[in-house]
Amino acid sequence: MGDEAKGGDTIVLVVDDNEELRGFIKHALTLADYTVLEAPDGEGALTALQTVRQLDLVLCDVILPGIKGLALLEKIRGIFPEVKVISMSGYVSDGVVSQEVEQTMAAGGVFLQKPFATRQLLETVHHVLEAK
Numbered sequence: 001m002g003d004e005a006k007g008g009d010t011i012v013l014v015v016d017d018n019e020e021l022r023g024f025i026k027h028a029l030t031l032a033d034y035t036v037l038e039a040p041d042g043e044g045a046l047t048a049l050q051t052v053r054q055l056d057l058v059l060c061d062v063i064l065p066g067i068k069g070l071a072l073l074e075k076i077r078g079i080f081p082e083v084k085v086i087s088m089s090g091y092v093s094d095g096v097v098s099q100e101v102e103q104t105m106a107a108g109g110v111f112l113q114k115p116f117a118t119r120q121l122l123e124t125v126h127h128v129l130e131a132k
Contacts, residue, residue, distance in 0.1 A: 015061060
């Protein structure tokens with residue numbers, strides 16, 4: 001992997017209630033030189049953001065306990081209007097999730113279907129961060 005795929009001082013927030021998946025994503029992104037914050041839910045994400053002045057990317061599960069994914073993303077964009085977004089879900093056949101995915105895509109977000117490989121994760125993150 002070349003230097004162009006490295007994160008440098010790019011800050012990524014990973015929000016997913018699945019601790020194992022969150023750990024996998026954090027590990028992969030940390031190895032790619034991204035600074036990674038993580039949270040199991042919306043409240044945790046908002047708490048984590050109180051300590052940062054910059055946020056470049058949010059990887060957010062669509063279905064979260066408490067604050068749902070899209071509502072959380074709206075709150076985050078209120079703090080960091082230019083933040084890039086990748087929404088994730090393993091439940092793409094459920095009507096409600098499909099509607100939320102469509103809304104995310106309409107708002108300029110990208111969708112990543114679980115499960116995904118490390119390479120797919122890193123390529124998607126790099127692509128989203130490089131998009132103008």
